Amino acid sequence: MSNKPDLLHGVPEIPAGSVPHANGCDQSCFLGERPDPLSYKEAIQTVKNWFRANSLWVIAYGTGCGSIELRPLGTARFDMERFGIAMRPTPRQSNVLIISGYLSIKSLKRVIRVYEQMPSPKWVVGLGSCTINGGMYWDSYATMKVLDLYLPVDVYIAGCMPRPEALIGGFKELMRMIKNGETKGYIDYIERLDWYRENQKQIIKDWDLPDYSW
Amino acid sequence: MQTTLQALKNQFTVQWEKQQRADLHQVGLPREQTLAALTWLKEHTPFVQLTHMSVVDWIEEDQFQITYLLMNPRSYDLLMVCTRIARSGATMESVHKLWPQAVTYEQEMNEMFGVEFPGSPRQGESFILEGWEDIPPMRRDFDTVQFVLDHIPDRPGRLSINTREFIGRKVGEKRLLHD
Ligand code: SF4
Numbered sequence: 117m118s119n120k121p122d123l124l125h126g127v128p129e130i131p132a133g134s135v136p137h138a139n140g141c142d143q144s145c146f147l148g149e150r151p152d153p154l155s156y157k158e159a160i161q162t163v164k165n166w167f168r169a170n171s172l173w174v175i176a177y178g179t180g181c182g183s184i185e186l187r188p189l190g191t192a193r194f195d196m197e198r199f200g201i202a203m204r205p206t207p208r209q210s211n212v213l214i215i216s217g218y219l220s221i222k223s224l225k226r227v228i229r230v231y232e233q234m235p236s237p238k239w240v241v242g243l244g245s246c247t248i249n250g251g252m253y254w255d256s257y258a259t260m261k262v263l264d265l266y267l268p269v270d271v272y273i274a275g276c277m278p279r280p281e282a283l284i285g286g287f288k289e290l291m292r293m294i295k296n297g298e299t300k301g302y303i304d305y306i307e308r309l310d311w312y313r314e315n316q317k318q319i320i321k322d323w324d325l326p327d328y329s330w
Numbered sequence: 331m332q333t334t335l336q337a338l339k340n341q342f343t344v345q346w347e348k349q350q351r352a353d354l355h356q357v358g359l360p361r362e363q364t365l366a367a368l369t370w371l372k373e374h375t376p377f378v379q380l381t382h383m384s385v386v387d388w389i390e391e392d393q394f395q396i397t398y399l400l401m402n403p404r405s406y407d408l409l410m411v412c413t414r415i416a417r418s419g420a421t422m423e424s425v426h427k428l429w430p431q432a433v434t435y436e437q438e439m440n441e442m443f444g445v446e447f448p449g450s451p452r453q454g455e456s457f458i459l460e461g462w463e464d465i466p467p468m469r470r471d472f473d474t475v476q477f478v479l480d481h482i483p484d485r486p487g488r489l490s491i492n493t494r495e496f497i498g499r500k501v502g503e504k505r506l507l508h509d
Contacts, residue, residue, distance in 0.1 A: 257481075259482075261484055318483070321461030321463055
């Protein structure tokens with residue numbers, strides 16, 4: 117695909133030789149040897165991932181019954197802010213998209229726009245059995261049944277509906293994956309954009325979205 | 331309520347009548363008298379508020395039933411006015427001149443059942459569905475399961491459990507479920 121958007125700037129490549137202060141004066145001068153560029157890069161990535169894992173900003177958007185469970189999660193009883201998880205009002209400020217239950221085809225269109233407008237790196241959490249295999253809405257003419265055909269899902273949380281504890285469990289798993297650098301969904305979305313688009317257009321009959329919602 | 335019902339019967343052909351609850355009466359009217367009766371109810375009786383409008387698909391009789399739910403805002407009594415129309419090429423007079431909120435109901439009924447309300451604004455505009463190409467989905471001859479199997483991709487391996495049997499086995503046939 118020729119007009120593939122370059123959204124991979126979330127994972128910068130640090131060219132070898134451009135290690136900061138490699139020939140200037142910093143602590144490495146005192147150590148007497150230059151740090152290995154590879155380990156340097158890995159160290160930066162680890163630190164970045166640690167920061168990312170501890171500041172999951174969720175776009176305040178809910179579909180289906182599961183979004184009811186986000187309220188106790190955000191308020192006093194379960195208080196997700198102690199994990200650094202916060203609700204954000206716009207896609208530009210968020211990096212986590214929770215699909216909280218059955219997703220109607222009409223909403224899917226909006227969700228695609230929202231997801232594409234979020235800055236990378238970004239993650240998708242599928243909440244409830246409706247996102248996994250249609251759940252009890254499997255025979256509805258209005259909802260999609262397999263979320264990962266349309267968006268790259270990083271974590272699924274099973275249940276109908278999952279309790280806030282299960283959500284916290286899912287978030288902890290997402291954090292672990294981010295820290296280990298295992299979440300590549302947003303890269304996959306760009307690399308296989310054609311495949312995702314094909315699936316999206318298969319059920320969104322009146323497709324009128326732009327090539328990519330920047 | 332009784333006064334209104336009696337007056338309604340004196341002026342219009344009430345085909346049938348049923349009391350659902352103490353505060354809810356149903357009347358059936360012929361299609362050509364319905365608009366006149368609704369206008370009369372709004373102008374001359376306390377039943378001035380249109381609370382709800384809906385369609386019932388009587389596919390066996392090849393008819394749609396249009397239901398208007400009127401309320402008396404002083405006593406909270408409800409009067410349900412029902413009328414039958416032919417199912418093929420279904421058209422009904424619009425009541426949006428009497429109650430402006432009927433526009434939304436009529437738009438939805440048009441989309442979900444394919445009943446036409448000529449003269450009503452926003453007819454044919456999409457209300458809930460977007461890009462719908464099939465027959466209106468709330469008609470009873472629309473096969474939802476077949477549509478889903480044909481159009482919406484599935485994840486293989488989904489199991490269906492007969493809840494009655496499954497729970498029956500779990501609780502040792504203690505007959506906890508109603509038959
Ligand atoms: S999984 Fe259950 S609770 Fe969640 S949206 Fe579906 S039906 Fe509702």
